Amino acid sequence: MFTDTTVQEEFSKIATYFPQLSDQQLEQLEALYAVYNEWNAKINVISRKDIAHIYLHHVLHSLAIAKVTPINPGTDILDIGTGGGFPGIPLAIMFPKTQFYLVDSIGKKIKVVLAIAEALKLKNVRADHLRAEQVKGRFDFVVSRAVAPLKTLHQWSRQKVKAKSQHDLYNGLICLKGGNLDQELNELELNYALYPIEDYFKEDYFKEKSVLYVPL
Numbered sequence: 001m002f003t004d005t006t007v008q009e010e011f012s013k014i015a016t017y018f019p020q021l022s023d024q025q026l027e028q029l030e031a032l033y034a035v036y037n038e039w040n041a042k043i044n045v046i047s048r049k050d051i052a053h054i055y056l057h058h059v060l061h062s063l064a065i066a067k068v069t070p071i072n073p074g075t076d077i078l079d080i081g082t083g084g085g086f087p088g089i090p091l092a093i094m095f096p097k098t099q100f101y102l103v104d105s106i107g108k109k110i111k112v113v114l115a116i117a118e119a120l121k122l123k124n125v126r127a128d129h130l131r132a133e134q135v136k137g138r139f140d141f142v143v144s145r146a147v148a149p150l151k152t153l154h155q156w157s158r159q160k161v162k163a164k165s166q167h168d169l170y171n172g173l174i175c176l177k178g179g180n181l182d183q184e185l186n187e188l189e190l191n192y193a194l195y196p197i198e199d200y201f202k203e204d205y206f207k208e209k210s211v212l213y214v215p216l
Contacts, residue, residue, distance in 0.1 A: 007033055010055040017201060018063065018094070028093045028120045032059060035119050036084070039112045045084030056205055061176060062087030065143060066094050067200040068211045069169040073097035078139040080132045080156055081105070081147030085113040087176060088143070092117075092125045102127040103135055132156035140166065142216075145176040150184040154214060161216040172215040179208055190214055 002008040014029055015021060021029070033054055040046055050057055065087055071077065075098045079088035082102040092100045104110050107129040117125040133156065142157040157173045165171045177184075185192060193213045197206040 004052055006052050025093055035116050043108050043112055045109055045112050058086050059090045062090040064197045064211050065174055068195050071095045071098050072166055076139040078142045080144045083109055086145050092122050100125050103130040105131045138162045140171050142173045151187045158216050170215045175212050177210050177212045
C-alpha cells in the first residue's frame with residue numbers, strides 16, 4: 001500500500017473503473033508508482049510535481065483507450081512517442097495477450113521503458129529508440145499521447161496499419177488529445193470519431209480530454 005493518501009485514492013479509482021482486472025494486473029499497476037518514482041529521480045520522464053498523480057494523470061488517462069475499444073488477443077499495437085511508456089505500459093498490463101511496440105526518439109526514455117517492462121515482467125512489451133518514420137512492420141492500431149499534431153500523427157501512421165481488421169473498430173490511429181481540436185480536425189479532412197473521456201471517468205481532470213480515433 002501507499003504512504004501518500006493522494007496516490008492511494010487515485011490508484012483505487014482504477015479498480016473502480018475496471019473491476020475486471022485480476023489480482024496480478026492490480027499488483028503490476030500498484031508497482032508502477034515505486035518503479036517510476038525511482039527512475040524519475042534519475043531521468044525526468046514524468047514531471048516531478050506530477051508523480052503523486054501518476055494514476056490519475058498518466059495511468060487512468062492511458063486506459064481511456066480501453067474504454068473506447070477492447071483489444072483482442074493477438075493484436076499488435078504501436079505506441080509512437082511513448083515517452084515514459086504512456087499509453088503503452090498501462091495498456092500492456094490491461095491486455096496481456098496483445099503485443100505492444102513502444103518507440104521514442106529519445107533514447108533515455110526508452111531505457112526507462114525497458115527497465116519498467118522488465119521490473120513488471122511484461123512479456124508483451126518491446127521498445128526501441130526510433131523515430132516514428134523508422135518503424136518497420138504493420139500493426140492493428142497505432143496509439144499516441146499528446147506527442148504531435150494530428151496531421152503529423154496521420155502521416156506517421158498511415159503506412160503502418162494492417163489491411164485486415166479483427167475488431168469492431170477498424171484498424172487505425174487512436175490518440176489521446178486535449179483542448180479544442182477544431183483546427184487539427186479541419187486540417188486532417190478525414191473521417192474520425194471523438195470520444196470525450198469524461199463520458200467514462202468523472203474526475204475534473206478529464207474535462208476537455210478525448211480519445212480520437214481515425215480509421216486508416
